[in-house]
Amino acid sequence: MRWSVLTDNFGILLRGLWITIQVSALALLLALAIGVVVATLRVTPSRPLQVLGAAYVEFIRNVPLLVLIFFLFFALPSVGIRLDAFVAGVLGLGIYTGAFIAEVLRSGIAGIPRGQLEAATASGMTYVQAMRFIILPQAIRATVPPLGNNAINLIKNSSLVSTISVFDILGTANLIGSRTFAYTPVLLGAALLYLTLTIPAALAINLLERRLRVGQR
DSSP, X not given: OOTHHHHHTHHHHHHHHHHHHHHHHHHHHHHHHHHHHHHHHHHSSOHHHHHHHHHHHHHHHTSOHHHHHHIIIIIGGXXXXXXXXXXXXXXXXXXXXXXXXXXXXHHXXXXXXXXXXXXXXXXXXXXXXXXXXXXXXHHHHHTHHHHHHHHHHHHHHXXXXXXXXXXXXXXXXXXXXXXXXXHHHHHHHHHHHHHHHHHHHHHHHHHHHHHHHHHTX
């Protein structure tokens, strides 16, 4: 195998790594924001808002991520909305992952005694304030492992943005492979670059989980 192709194109691969980091970080922020809002809708006393939150989760979770990305990039221009490939990729990943994060947070909220919410609202807090300051912080702490798993899955799923010509790790690797026909070393190199993101993320999540567990004692 022509391993020299990795050293010859190292700078290009690093640019692809940087694009992956940007896509993943922005999509994760969007997913967390969506997840918090939708999880709150799913446990609100308002039945119409519960239905709205449930409809979002069930629809997005049962549509393939690639279909969502393609819709944002290829279908929206037909109605006059043109998104840059990078933006479409971030939106697709964020919207998709947000549905899973919403379910994780909803389960965390369900594990908190209902009396805490009732006590907060009885003391003068609004429902939104009680969720923001009392319930959600506890739910997030209780769901760090599954939230972390979703973050790692998002990093791996970010490889799909290469299908709309975003030159992330996989997109860059495919470009180099098409030029050199040395797909094996290039794709192995791409796999190693993904590992440089996911393994530290997994270690950080485990460390955070241990610290939170110690803090609760």
